[in-house]
Each structure stands twice: as C-alpha cells, then as structure tokens.
Amino acid sequence: AAGGRLVVAADSEPRQLNPAIVASNGVFFIASKIVEPLAEASFEAGGLRPLLATSWEGSEDGLAVTFRLREGVLWHDGKPFTSADVAFSALEVWKPLQNIGRSLFANLEDVETPDDQTAVFRFSKPTPLQLVANALPVVSAVLPKHVYEGTEIAANPANAALIGTGPFVWGEHKPGEYYLLRRNAAYWAPDQPKIDELVYRVLPDRAAAANSLEAGEIQLAAFSAVPLTDLERVSEVPGLEVVTKGYEALTYQLTVEINHRNAHLKHLKVRQAIAHAIDRKFVLDAIFLGYAAEATGPVPANDPTFYTPEVELYPHDVEKARALLDEAGYPAGADGTRFKLRLLPAPYFNETRQFGDYLRQALAAVGIDAVIVANDSAGHQKAVYTDHEFDLAVAPTVFRADPAISTTILVRSGVPAGTPFSNQGGYENPELDALIDEALITLDSGKRVDLYKRFQKLVTEDLPLINVADWSFTSVASDRLRGLASNPRWAVSNWADLEQEA
Amino acid sequence: MTAPLFLCRGLTATYPNAARPALKGVALEMAPGERLALIGESGSGKSTLARILAGLPPEGLRVEGEILRPGGEMRLGRDVGYVFQDPGGSLDPLLSIGGHFIETLRSHLPLSRREALARAAGLLAKVRIPDPEAALRSWPHRFSGGQRQRIAIALAMAPGPRLLVADEATSALDALVQAEIVALLRGLGEGEGLGLLFVTHDMGLAAGLADRIAVLHEGRLVEIGPARRVIEDPQDPHTRRLLAAHLDLDSPRLVGEAP
Amino acid sequence: MRPLAGFLLRRLIGGVPALLIVAVGVFLLLDRAGGDAVDAWLVSIGGGDARMAAALRAEYGLDQSVFSRLTFMLGRLVQGDFGWSFALNRPIGPAIMERLPNTLQLMGAATGISFLIGSALGLIAGRRPGSWTDRLLSGGSLLLYSVPSFWLGLALSVIFAVRLRWFPVSGIETIASGKTGLDRAADVAWHLVLPVAALGMIYLALFLRVMRSGMVEAWGQDYALAARARGVPDRRVALNHAARNALVPLVTMLGLQAGAMLGGSVVIESVFGIPGFGRLAQEAVAGRDAPLLLAVVLVSALMVTLANILTDLAYGALDPRVGSGGRDAA
Amino acid sequence: MSLLEVEGLTKRYAHSDARGGAKALDGVSLSIAAGETLGLVGPSGCGKSTLARVLLRLTEPEAGAIRFEGRDWLALKGGGLRRARGAMQMVFQDPSTAFHPRATVSGALAEALRLHEIAPRRAWPEQIAVRLAQVGLDPDLAARPLAALSGGQRQRVAIARAIAPKPRLIVLDEAVSALDASVRGKVLELLARLQREMGLSYLFIGHDLAVVRAISHRIAVMEAGRIVETGPAEDIAKAPKGALLRRLIAASPRLRPWEDTP
Amino acid sequence: MLREILRRPEAWIGGGLLLILLLVAACAPLLAPGDPLAIVGRPLIRPFANADFPLGTDRLGRDLLAGLIHGARASAAVGLAAAAVAMLLGATVGSAAGFAGGWIDEAMMRVVEAFQIVPGFLLALAFVSALGPSLWTVVLAIALGAWTGPARLVRSRVLSLREADFVAAARVMGMRSGEIALRLVMPLALPPVLAISATIVAGAVLTEAALSFLGLGDPNAVTWGRMIAEGRNQLRSAAYLSMIPGAALALTVVAVYLLGEAVTEVLARKRRA
Ligand SMILES: Nc1ncnc2c1ncn2[C@@H]1O[C@H](COP(=O)(O)OP(=O)(O)OP(=O)(O)O)[C@@H](O)[C@H]1O
Ligand SMILES: Nc1ncnc2c1ncn2[C@@H]1O[C@H](COP(=O)(O)OP(=O)(O)OP(=O)(O)O)[C@@H](O)[C@H]1O
Ligand SMILES: [Mg+2]
C-alpha cells in the first residue's frame, strides 16, 4: 500500500533531541525513528529484538560484553556504520554525557573493536549481562563517529538535525508547529519503513489532540495524549481506535514519596496508616478509569522477570489507618485533625495532580490535614529533590525493565541532593542498601531476580515510599494504521514496520 | 403690512418633573425683519421661549398653546438660525470650519462642496474673520471665543434664514468682544429683512440692538413694547426693577470718595 | 515628516526607563522562583544526576550572583543581543522572530475585525439609545463581554472545528504543506478564524460599548444640538459629529487595550495550539529561562509601546487639538 | 501708607497655550489704600486673574515685590503665611466652582471659622447665623448644600466666607460677572456696605467698565500683562488717556443710546 | 444617590444577582457544609440525576453544587480582594504622584508606564508561576496588572482638582496642604475609581479563571476557573462540568457590569447636571 504521510501528536518539543545524550521518552518518541539503539524491547522470549547489534554475549567474570554488529548498515549521510561508531558512542557519549548511561556505564573502561562488526565492552567491575541487556533499548542509541568526533558533542548541530541509521531521515523542525521526518530509502531492513513522511504535530494541549484526531487532522496520539475521560467516546468515533498495548516496558508508577526527615513520617505506623488510607480501587477507577493496575510494590506486576506478589499488602482500611495513627501517638484533635503535612504532587501529569487532590481527601478521612503545594516542574524538582521542602510528594516514577536502572535509586541512601527521581526523602536502610549493592554485581540472572524479589518485600515492609498504581499509556489511532503496538516500547521504538492503509 | 414671522398665543411650557411651568400663557408675535429683545432675570424662561419659537424645543418639554407661522413654514436651520451662548461648545472640535459649512449648506441647498466652501468664505468675510480661505481649513480650537462666535453666527446665517435667534450670544465674552458681536448682529440684518430674536439679561444691550423689548418674569410675558418706550416708561414693576439694576457709565456710583 | 520621526524617537526613548524597570522586575521575579533552568531541564529529560546539574549550572553561569547575571544580560541587551535560550537551546532572537508574526497576526486580525464590527454596531446602538436594537446589541455585548475567552474558544472549537469541521482544530497553518504566497495566506487566515473569533469577541463587545456610550455622550453635547439647530438631518449628525467624536475614546481605548489583548492571546494560543508569544512565555517561565522570558516581555512591551504610539498618531489625526499646537489663527 | 504696595510683578507661565511663554504679568505695579477699592479692567487674557493669584500667593511671581500691611508679603512661608492669609481674601468668578461640590453653607463657613480660630466650636452656629445675616441671607439656609442655592445666594456665601477671618483686603476676580443684572446690583450694594462697615479694601477685577466704575474709587486698566492707565473712577470715563480705555468706554452699552447721538 | 442608582433596572438585576452571589458566598459553609473538595459520591454523576447531587459530581466524585457554592466564595473573594488591592495601590500611587508633582510624579508615572506596557496577563502568569499558586499570589498577580488604570485616573483627577477654584479658596483660607488633599481632593478624586471598580472586579474574576485554566490556581481552593479548567478535558464527554461554572462566571461578571454601569451612568449624569 501507499506510504503516505502520517501525522502524530507530540506534546512537547525536547530542547535536546539527541537520544544518546538524553535518554527520555519525550526524546525517544521522535528521535528513535532516526537514531537506533543496539537492541529494542520485544514481546518475544528474552524480551529483546536485535537492531544494530545482532547478538551480545557476556564473559564469565562479568567484566566484558561482546556485541556482534549488523552488516550493511549505512548512516543517513551514506557512510557505513561500524564498531567504531559504537565504541565512540559508548565512551564519548553514553558514559560521560547521558543522563542514564552515566551511572550504568560508570564502570565501563574501554570498548575494543577487533573488527568493524565487533565491539567488546570492558568493565572494571563485574556487570550483569541481564542489566546491560535490559538497558540496551534505553541507553544505547548509536551516533555517527565521523560527525561527532572532535566536536563539542552536546553542541553539535547534528543534535538538532539528527543523523542516524534509523528508518526515517531528519526533515525539518518548525518550532511550535511540527517536526517532519522522511522515509529512509536506504534502510537496512528490506521493504521498511512503509510510511513516506512522518510528521509530529506539536500539540501541548490534550483536548486539542483529541479534537484533532476526531477532525482527522492527525492519525495518531500516543502517550495518552487523549484524556482518559475522552477515550470511551473517542473509541466510538468511526475510523478511530483506542490501543492500550505497546507500553508494557514503559510502565509508569504512581508513587507517594515520603520525607523521612518529617518527625511524624519517621514512624512506620504512620506510613502504614497512609498506605491503608489510600483506596487503590478508587484511584484506578476514578483517576485512571481502569487504564492502570493496582501496585503492590516497587516492581510493576506486568514485568515478566522480577515481579513478585509476595509482599506486604496495604488494603484500603480507614479504621485500621486511624488505629495505626492512634498507636503511633497521634490522637485526633478536637477538629478531627492529628497533624498537618505538605503534599507536593508532581505537575507532569494530570493523573499525578488528580491523585494529589485525592490523596488530600484520603488523608483528611484519617485525620491528616494535607495542604497541597503546587509547583511547576522546575519548582517541584527543586522543592522535592534539592531542598527537601516537602512531607509527601506524588511522583510518576518509571520502571525501565530492570530495577537497577531507575528503581533502586528511589530508596538507596547516599544519593546527592539535586538528583531528580531519586531517594531525596532521607530514607536510610543499611539492609536495603546492601541488597541493592549486591544485586548490582550479581552476575547470575536467577540470583539477581531473587535479590530483587527480596528488595520488593523489604520496600513494602518498611515503606520508604508507597506504590499506588502502575499505569501504562494508551494510544488513539486511525484504524487504517497497521503494525501498532508491535513491541512493549512501541511508542518510542523506530516504527519501521508501521503501515498506513490507503 | 406683511404677515408676521410667527405668532403665538397662550404658550405654556412645562419641563418634565418640574413643579411649575417654565412659561405661562405667553402671547408674542414678530414681524419680518424685526429685532426683538427678550429680557428677564435668570430662570425667567427666556431660553425656553427662544427654543420653542426657533422650533428646537428642549427634549421632554411639554408645550401647550398655539404657534402660527403665517409668513410660511419656518424650517429649523433653513429659515431660522440659532446662535448659542457658549461659543466653544456649539462647534464640533473635530470638524474643520469648512466641514461645518459644507454640512450645513448642503443640508439645505443643492450645492457642491466647492460651491459650499466658496459661499462659506463669503460669509466668513462678512463676519470679519481674517483670511477666510485659511479659516475654512482650520479647526474651531484655533479661534478665540469672539471669533468662534462670529463663525457660529456665519454658520447660522449660511442658508439665508429669515429669523436669527441669539440666546445670550455675547454673555460669555469680554466687554470689548461683546460690543463687536453686538455691532455685527446689528449690521447683519440691516436691509435684508432678517428678523432677530435676541435673548439677554442686559437692558443696555437690548436697548442698543432691539426695536422692541419683551420682558419675561417667572415664565410670564409681563411687558412688551418699543425699546425706547419700555425703557423710558416702563409699565411693569419687574421691568422697572431690571432698569434700576442696570449699570452704565452714567449710573450713580455705589461708593463715596476715596478714603 | 521630520516632526513625526522626532515624535516617534522621543516616544521610544521615553519608554526606555519603563522597559528597564520591566526588565529588572521580570528578571528578579524569575530569580525568586523555585528551581532554575537546570532543574527544569533535568525534569524534562526524566532524570540526571547532581554532578551533571552542577556542571550545567556552571556552564549557564547560574552559579553567579543575581547582580552579575543581571548586569551581564542587560549589557548584552543594550548591544541588541537577546542571548541564548536555555529552554529552547537556541538563540533567542530567531525564536522571537518566528513566534512574533503569529501573535501579531492573531492580535491584529482580532483587533481590526472587532474594531470594525464593534464600532459599527456601537454606532447603530448609540444612535437610538434605549431602542429595541440598542437593547439587543447592548445586552448581547454585555453577555459576550462576560464570557471568558478561553471558554468561548473551547466552545467554538468543539462546534465549528470538531463537529462541523468547518475550520481546523488548531495550529496557525497546515503543517508542512509547502504552500506559499497567497495560498499560504489563505491557509493562515482559515486557521485564524476561530481563534480570532474567540479573542475578538470580547473586544468587539468592548468596542461596541465604548462606541455606544461615546455616541450617547456626543449626542448630548452642544455641538450636536447646534448641528441639529442648523437643520442638519439626524443621520448626518450621527455620522458626522457623534460617531466622529465617539471614535476618540475608542481609539484611546484601543491603545490601552493593546497590553490586555496581548495577554489575552496567551490563553487563546493555548486553546488553539498557536505557537505564539503566549506559549513562548509559558515555555520560558516553565524552563526558568530568564533571558527568554525577558525577551518575550520586552518585545511585548515594545509592541504595546508601538501600539500606543500608533494610537497617539491616530488620535492626533482624529483630534486636531492634539499635537498641532495652540490657536495660531487667533 | 498704603495697605497693599505692588512693585514690578512679573510672571511667566511655563507653556502658556495662548502666547507661547509670553509674560502673563509684565512689571505690574499698583497700590491700594486702606478702605479703598481699586478696579482692574482689561480684555480677556490680559493677566487679571494671574495678578489675583499672585497676590494671594496661589502662584509665585518671577520678580517683583509685594508689601501688604507693611510686611514683605512674598517672604512669608508655611505657618506664618497660613496665619497671615486671613488678612487677604478672595472671591471667585464662578460661585459654583468656588466651593467643594458637597459643601453645605454652614460647613463652608465653619471651615473659615475653624481655620482662623475665630470662635469656639460651640459658638459656630450662632456665628454662622450672624455672617449669613450680614450678607443678607436667611440663616435658615445654613443647613442647605451650596448646590441647592441660586448663583446670587452662593456668591453671598462666598463673600460671607471671605469676610469671616476679618480681612483687610478682598480680591474679587470677576465676582459679579456670572450674575444677572438685578442680582449683580444687590451684590455690589452688599460689597459697598461691607466696605463701609468693616473698612475693607477691594481689588475689584472685571471686564465691564460700567460695573467696575460703579464700585471702585480708582481704576487701573490692564493690557497684555501691564497696567496701562490708572485714574480716579469718577472721571476715568470722562478723560480716557489710552486707546484701550477708550475702546472699553465705547464698548460699554448705554441704556439710552438715543440720547448720545453724535 | 443610592436611590437614584436603585431606580435603574440594570442596578436591580445586577445588584440582585450580586446580592444572591454574595449571600451564597457568605453562607457557603451553611449551604454546603464540609470540604467542597471532599470526594462524596460516584464520579461523573450527571446533573439532575441524583437528588443528593443536584448538579452532579466531577471526575473524582466531588459535589458540583458544593463546588459552585464554595467557588462563588473564592471567586468573589479573589475578585474583590484583587480589585481592592489594585484600587488601593492605584489610588495611593496616583494621588501621591498627582500631589507631589515634579520628579516624584515623573518617577512614579514611569513605574506606572512600565506596568502598563507589560501585558498584564503575561505578568500575572510569570508572577504566579514564579511564586507558586496560592490565593494570595493570584490576588497580587491580578492586582499587579490592574492597578495602573486607577493610578492614572486618580492622578489626572487630582491634577485637575488641584487647580479647582475651591482648592484655591481653601488655600486662601489658610488650609494646610495635607488637609486639602485628604478632605477636599481625595473624596472627589476617588469616586470615578469606584465607578471603574466594577470593570476591575469583573476583570479580576475573569483573570483568576484564566490563570486557573492554565493550571495556576490555588490547588487547595475551589474556584470556578479551576472547575472550568478541570472540566475542560471532559468538555466533549461531560460538558456540564465546565458549562455550569462557566455560566456562573459569566452571570457574575454580567451582574458586576450591570451594577457598575448603573453607578457610572448616575455619576455621569451627576457630573453633567
Ligand atoms: N432641562 C430642564 N429641566 C427642568 N427644568 C428646566 C430645564 N431647563 C430649564 N428649566 C427651568 O425652566 C425655567 C426657565 O429656564 P430658562 O433656561 O428658559 O431660563 P432663562 O431665562 O434662559 O435663564 P438664564 O438667564 O439663566 O439662561 C427655570 O426655572 C429653569 O430652572
Ligand atoms: N495655568 C496657566 N498656564 C499657562 N498659561 C496660563 C495659565 N493661566 C493663565 N494663562 C495665560 O496667561 C495669560 C493671562 O491669563 P489670566 O487668566 O490672568 O487672564 P485674565 O485677564 O484673567 O483673563 P479673563 O478675563 O479671560 O479671565 C493668558 O494668556 C492665559 O492664557
Ligand atoms: Mg437661558
């Protein structure tokens, strides 16, 4: 069928579009079509599909990982892709510059390139292959060495007009209006991509995205750009379909962050009371309209590898919550209030804000007077993660296929202030810290999984934070699109197989 | 004798919400070319009467009695010109002098703009505005009070009315300018059969300008007669009071010798 | 036109202290805000670490004192350089030049159309105060005037863009259409219909009301009575005197409203997804991007100043008493 | 020794709309004796009101000297000036703007009594009644707002207010110009009577020569910021020296124009 | 004066509506006891479907009627407070500039000008974003964009009143400048500001709504703007969520304008007389 133009809603314009420097979904959403990682997530067993790497293998001692690279791949400027590009990207970009790679590749010492199709990563400390593999889709976007070498990488003009190996070639960016990507005729996979032009229409307003879909001005809105409340109605609009798959490896977690410096919150019983005060079912129904799952702990249930349901559970129980608070030494005052807290919902999502509103009410029901402090993103980042000016915060943390990538940092002590999405509540638990450190160098997958199961149990017992719900996104798309949701990171994958019927 | 310009009888006029009528049973007539002064204290009803007679009654005023115009219809603006007291207010500050004339003339006469302006220049010359051509291109605020009043008079005269009503047309001006305007008004009618209804509270002005004087008091016409007769031999006590209050250069002074 | 140029120059120079106050005020305001450009950036990329943040702060000069940052920025501004935007990661000047036309188009069209229609309707309403037409127009305008513009925008968009599909839902032009010249202008106009309606409606109502009351006021003035006394027909008095005089306060209002209009377009831009100044300002604030916010505010202020100068000129053209000196024919 | 001695007063307005920075007062000198009325006539804009304002220290002259009651009047400042002000009062042309729009008769008079501590507060009602009687007004009017009075009545209140602090000199700037002829006559009579009773001096400003002549002992003629002619009121009309005065005389309407046929 | 105002039908309608609004606002805790943000029912109950929630419930199951009632309170409070602050600030600066004259006047007018040339809403946006949304920052932000009107008006009134005859009369009478300013000039300089206060109040209510719409409202208070903003995402599926507060908002603003119009009209008539 004819390729044609596909118009997609984009809710933001990342100021740094290079996915090798900024590993974030906002960047990937656009950049992953141009710059590819070594591997992509997959529904198949093993969870990974080879892209620029065709295979990977770890050494016994955990100090090396060997990648075999795909042959016959060309950069968009026509130069061949080789192991030198991988080595350059890993050593000059991922390790020193990338927000996630900086910690993941902290122990990466060298990348050897015995031939053009082989890259051997050498680590100074044992590094589990499982972790490396799980991280590949996120951290391994490969940049062309010949474009970046010898330049100031963060300021290279190619960061704005990306050059990669992906199925789409950079077209243009009209700030505030759109990004235009064109079909890469020389893509390494035969007959791909199937779309001629990919246009990202900048639509920061969610209602506008829904309306534009209905008016036929755009064909796809991913990342829940259409408000949940509109989904039911939109699903009945002829020509549109609601897709809930394709985000399995992009699970967002609705998390209540706790400032353990607060005298009240230091008490485990108080934290337990808060956990019991939350009606998860209500949250799922009213806030997520069913498009989410109850969270039991720090790993979402949809993770095929690490999840365990055998954790401490906190069912909704107002009476119990009150009793716990009484026990903790906080009897209700004359007006029914026990103490006051500052509650800072993260402003990034409607859902986090709405949950903030809900949490305030849920806490009021058990006698905790929470005052909502609203900040915008920067203000929230500073208040919570730098200044610790909060008691409770609501965060949309992300589970990235392996707890070591962005989950354990939420409870590990010793994270310097100013680090976003990390334990800034002052929580310290030596047992947990030791476990986290051990898992980081445990090479055996089975053992590693067991450690992380124990991690989940410990976290739910001591409640350094409270996991409320795991939600993934929805897409609304024209029903003429084929190849939607073909992998668990679909929205941020390369869309080489996406097809539009005439 | 030709038919009077107008003739009214039993004219009674009441403002809305007013306790008593502003005019009560006024009977008055004016011959063509006649100059009549309407005199009286403040609030005696002079302006009210003048506006009714001109055909421009104040809004909401209830008028009873009859007004006949045997000499033919008296169209506002065309046959009756009206000059207001305030020389500033009656000209539109945003409209050029020429614009005023074009608007007025073309409302009544089939003239082109050019013709209207030509005629306007003549009229301005007649009221002794220096450099009429330039004046037409200028705006009201560039003229002094006296000049504005001259322009207003020229405007009122433009369509060639048979009656000119001047309501205290000089009282906002200083003595020198007032005298000039009076002289102008006196000269205008001469030989053209233009009637003049001159409203004032100054006996001296009335005497110098009018053929006849009509005296109003609290809405009633208490006395009317030839100017000289009214001044030399006033019949009504109110007229006598007005005369007594008049000051001119021959009046006895109110103070004694310097201390 | 030497006096005109002199006048413009004087007005613009006269505005410098005000602009300086604005610049310093806005800078200090943003400095008071929680979080800085690096915080905003860290959040937008979904994480990072403290070391990286510190390095970035040093790179952006955010580790320096408020005073030195302020003087540095002002110094650059004096040289006509807006500087580099943290939030957009590109020079500010071109970014402004990209957005400005959109906002100007939106505002200009909204102002122009609402001015024309508003004053015409105001003229009709003001000619016969208290009449049936007047009541209808005045009442209707009051209602329009009271409806929040963003709400109106939402409603218009749902009805005319989504339901009826007469107009596009959002944007300033068809994306990547490759249209040029007249085609493109028509495309932009088509996109602007709804936002202009949403933004302009309030001003239409406002202009209608100002015009109407100006008419009523002028109608009661001596010159209107005098014109009627000269036998000028009412219709001409209405047009030649009342309407002309009523335009004076309307034009004054136009200048005074320029700032409000620019502000109002922020919300409308948000509703209709127009990449204009409002959105740029929001991005600047969200990104704690003082140079960008400053540029947006200063350019808006400049626009408003220009609008004021324009209305002053219009005012001078309308009212001969202004600007042309004393009574020289006296 | 004169009550008021004015020497070479000069005043220029910064941006006069009429004569672009021309002098509104250009070396004015005059004097007024105790109990005397000096009439001041001149065409509109010649500087009469400016002179009044300068005398009353409402605006400061650029040059010149004023001696009043034997003191250097221009040297007075602050509290001294405020206390001295009682001696020189003013009556304005337009009685409708000379009072606070919401003032009542008693309020306006009480103000004068209070500011110059003329009587204790409880004596005010009585004092006010006396003043009203003095200017020929019914004391019952005291409670009325000034807006509810006729022009003539208001001007009488203005005069009552001016004489309350027992002044030596009252400057009357076109004080009767806004009144119609019969009211004007009565107010002039009132002024003459008060002068006799209180030994007041007046500077009587007007443009109507007949009116000024009737109330004045001497008359000064002003033109373009200068005094061009001064003389006794009685015969100034008979022996005019300057052209301006002659024009003023010619402009003054006669009640019996037919009598002076040339 | 009051009687004259009350004789006008606009005053009746506007005043009546406002009175109801203020009563509702004042009695909000009685009419809808408890926290209006409390989750009390099933989410998204339609209006008139459930007698307990006559106007229905919102996404989280909060009573819309309670929100509307308490929103009246917040909207009225913000509107009035912002207008009051704006007028107070404006009147103070305006009269100070008018009385002081000279370089003080010049400097103050520069500040006024600075505030005037910055689009007020942009300023409010920056202000609230920077300082964090709370009722007080919102009030200040709105006032910051609205005080220049009153300032200019008061200044020009003071400047012209300063030259009035009755002020000259008072000076001649020996009154102190301070007393002249406070007792004579200010009482006359202020009423026109009161007359435009209606516009300021209405504008403040609308600005608050617009700020809330952009997510910059106080998160702990219900305001109509917040209700509209929250209902906005459900505009297509549950339009009543933003329709009802929107209508309440428009009606309030209409009422304020009507009353303001009546007052202005009467004042203007007074001035003409
Ligand atoms: N618009 C009006 N409404 C009510 N009463 C009015 C109105 N205009 C005038 N009057 C009253 O009607 C009476 C006559 O007024 P008119 O203006 O005719 O007097 P006038 O003789 O012209 O006085 P002046 O010399 O002061 O101009 C007065 O008592 C006045 O108060
Ligand atoms: N405040 C002012 N600013 C500038 N110029 C002024 C001011 N007041 C008066 N003038 C000018 O000063 C000159 C003298 O004015 P003044 O008011 O003293 O004249 P006048 O003799 O009282 O006139 P009138 O008879 O019209 O009252 C005039 O040319 C006038 O335009
Ligand atoms: Mg009259």
Ligand SMILES: [Mg+2]
């Ligand atoms: Mg004067």
